[in-house]
Amino acid sequence: MSNVNTHFLSTVKLITTLCFLLSASSALSNTVISSGTIMIDLTQANEHQQWEATNDNVMGGISQGQLTFDGQSSRFWGEVSLDNNGGFSSINRAIGPLPFEVDRVAVRFIGDGRRYQLRLATWKSGNRITYKHEFTTIKGQRQEKVFDLNKFQAVFRGRLLSDAPELTAQDTKQVGLLIADKQPGPFALNLIQIQFKSSQKASEYNHP
Template sequence: MGGAPAMRKPLFDFTDPDAATAWRAIDDRVMGGISRSAMRHAPAGHAVFEGTVSLERNGGFASVRSSPGERGLAGAQACLIEVRGDNKRFKLSLLTDDGFDSLNHQASFTPQGTDWQTVHLPLADFRASFRGREVTGAPPLAPANIRQVGLMIAARQAGSFELHIRRICLI
């Protein structure tokens, strides 16, 4: 069939060992909790978002976020993330500014089983959030303006976790 080729913008290709170094942990320690996480490159050629979520001291989430950069794609309709996990629920966050504590747009996903899979997250399903609470009336995500990308585990899922990631891209 004819037509224009699909737009695709790689946000992160974790087969590159340096891609994981652009990410930093932002855990519930910012609120007094004791959860811990990190993003590292695995020798098998992908990144691993891993750590431990603790509910002690009003905690309950662990997250990592990329450094700011030109990551947007005008007209993008979805985000694809190639992952395998431990059947826990994660959130992908997209931010349109360079701030540390700012509005972000989140969509949840749960990798099933231990095989690699590509999760398709329509941008229309991303919900505006600030400090873990949904923000009603916020403007929709503007895909051309994406500056930061984040991963989070929350929802009172205490214990250790591992999410393996090969790629994140916009389409």
């Protein structure tokens, strides 16, 4: 590879890194910090504007999905299609730095009976890695699911990565949700709250 091409690729990588970090930094002001817990409040009318949708049309599919505010919560909704080898819809949001002691994520939502993935992305040494944790929903029922960071699985385009580093709070720069349950049809997940917290603090709270 020529020096010109090497310099160009290095410049692109640097610009991408800076944009990602600036986006995460600006997102910090949109989280609520209370009692040592970082919370994303999806009942706020403007919160959905911090999220970006990515659907399978980037790979030729025709699934559709978006995050909107319905007056009470933020609604991740759309329709999954398996046509053209598609089958997924996702949303994601940059987040500010998380305290190193954070080791779990709690999500409150009202589901539709389908299976989703909570996804966290890290950005370290110029490399992005995505981690997933699947969860099921009960149609029309308000639920809270708590996910330990050490139970997330590293993935790349749907394939598990066996040699990825352990997921840590301080490296996490993005949170997202994805539906890819291989079932065509409409979906709707009403998101209420996402909390990043420490199990140690939870233990201290529950056992004074």
